[in-house]
Amino acid sequence: MSTPTAPAPTSALNPSRTTATASRVLRQLRHDPRTIALMILVPCLMLVLLRYVFDGSPRTFDNIGASLLGIFPLITMFLVTSIATLRERTSGTLERLLAMPVGKGDFIAGYALAFGILAIIQSALATGLALWFLGLDVIGSPWLVLLVALLDALLGTALGLFVSAFASSEFQAVQFMPAVIFPQLLLCGLFAPRSSMHPVLEGISDVLPMSYAVDGMNEVLRHTDMTATFVRDVLIVAGTALLVLGLGAATLKRRTP
Numbered sequence: 577m578s579t580p581t582a583p584a585p586t587s588a589l590n591p592s593r594t595t596a597t598a599s600r601v602l603r604q605l606r607h608d609p610r611t612i613a614l615m616i617l618v619p620c621l622m623l624v625l626l627r628y629v630f631d632g633s634p635r636t637f638d639n640i641g642a643s644l645l646g647i648f649p650l651i652t653m654f655l656v657t658s659i660a661t662l663r664e665r666t667s668g669t670l671e672r673l674l675a676m677p678v679g680k681g682d683f684i685a686g687y688a689l690a691f692g693i694l695a696i697i698q699s700a701l702a703t704g705l706a707l708w709f710l711g712l713d714v715i716g717s718p719w720l721v722l723l724v725a726l727l728d729a730l731l732g733t734a735l736g737l738f739v740s741a742f743a744s745s746e747f748q749a750v751q752f753m754p755a756v757i758f759p760q761l762l763l764c765g766l767f768a769p770r771s772s773m774h775p776v777l778e779g780i781s782d783v784l785p786m787s788y789a790v791d792g793m794n795e796v797l798r799h800t801d802m803t804a805t806f807v808r809d810v811l812i813v814a815g816t817a818l819l820v821l822g823l824g825a826a827t828l829k830r831r832t833p
Contacts, residue, residue, distance in 0.1 A: 590682055593682040593686070594682045594685040594686045594689060595686070595689070596686070597682055597683055597685070597686025597687065597689075597690075598686040598687070598689040598690040598693075599690075600686075601660075601686060601687055601690035601691070602690050602693070605690070605694070611656055611660070612694070614652060614655075614656055615652055615653065615656050615691075615694050615698055616694065616697055616698045616701060618648075618652055619648035619649050619652055619698060619701075619702045620701055620702050620705050622644070622648050623641065623644070623645065623648065623702060623705060623706050623710060624705070624710065626640070626641060626644060627641065627710040627711075634711065634713075637710075637711075637712065638712060638713045638714075638797070639797075640766070641706060641710070641712050642706075642712060642714060642721070642793045642794065642796070642797045643764075643765075643766050643790045643793050643794065644766075645702060645703065645706050645712070645721065645725055645793060646724050646725050646728035646789045646790065646792070646793050647728065647761065647764075647766070647786065647789070647790070648702065649695065649698055649699055649702060649725055649728055649729035649732060650728040650729060650731055650732035650735075650757075650786065650789065651732060651753075651757055652698075652732070653691060653695060653698075653729045653730075653732030653733045653736060654732040654733070654735050654736040654739075654753070654756070654757060655736065655750070655753060656691075656736070657687070657691055657732070657733045657735075657736030657737055657740070658735075658736035658737070658739050658740045658743070658749045658752060659736075659740075659746050659749050659750070660687075661687060661736065661737055661740035662740045662743055662745075662746060662749050663746070680825045680826075681825045683825075684737055684821055684824050684825040685821070685825075687733075687737055688730070688733055688734065688737065688821055691733045692729075692730055692733065695726060695729035695730055695732075695733060696726060698729055699722055699725040699726040699728075699729050700722060702725060703718065703721050703722045703725050706721075707721065714796055714797050715796070715797060715798060715799060715800050716795070716796035716797065716798075716799055716800055716801070716802075717796070717802075720796045720802065720806070721793070721796050723810065724789065724792045724793050724796065724809075724810060724813075727789070727792075727810055727813045727814055727817065728786075728789045728813065730814075730817050731785055731786075731789065731813055731816060731817040731820075733817075734816075734817040734818075734820040734821045734824065735756060735757075735820055737820075737821065737824040738820045738821075738823055738824040738827070739752040739756055740824075741824065741827040742827075757786075759780075759784070760784045760785070760786035760787070761786065763777055763780060763781040763784055763786075763787065764781065764784065764786040764787045764789070764790045765781070765787060765790050765791065765794075766790055770782075770787065785812065785813055785816040785817075788808075788809040788810075788812040788813050789809070789813050791805070791809045792806055792809035792810050792813065795809065
């Protein structure tokens, strides 16, 4: 008599499996208040700190705060997602899940959905705090600010899921931050206009998604209506997030040696 084998994971994305994965992740996070605080409260605290660093220069806060409103969620979601996904591999949870009818695409999509829900909460709190309590002066619609902040948080989630496949420990996952995030932070136009950089650095900045996250925020800061540049920026950020999620599903490892 042959021994029954576990069903192989399917490659097609299944909504029910994706939703079940997202529900499991959210249940786990519910019992980890420190992680929830890191994702939701830290960007808000950083914005409060930034506001009073520039207490004597409100215009400086307006110019920098809008950009950082998108950057802070991206960084926190990158850090938390990369470590959380790595834990699934090192603990053997991913190996057990993929032994069932749960494909890599379901796993990545479920994680993206779960952290996307937290990203919505995070972005809404940070945007409301900046606009209505810290006095961030934005000419455009607050809903457009929220849209860019949310897309930036989702981009951070996608990048975190992707780089976790190349780390074998939580320490290595943290080490990816200076390799993936810091160069984008320096070249995104936050500290100096990208047009004033060395041509080589300007060319590199043109292909980095954080550059368009900052540009999108600046468009809302300076224009009352939605501009073509703004549409281009948000489409690039959203498209990059989807592309990186696809790469994350393709490179996800079943286990960590």
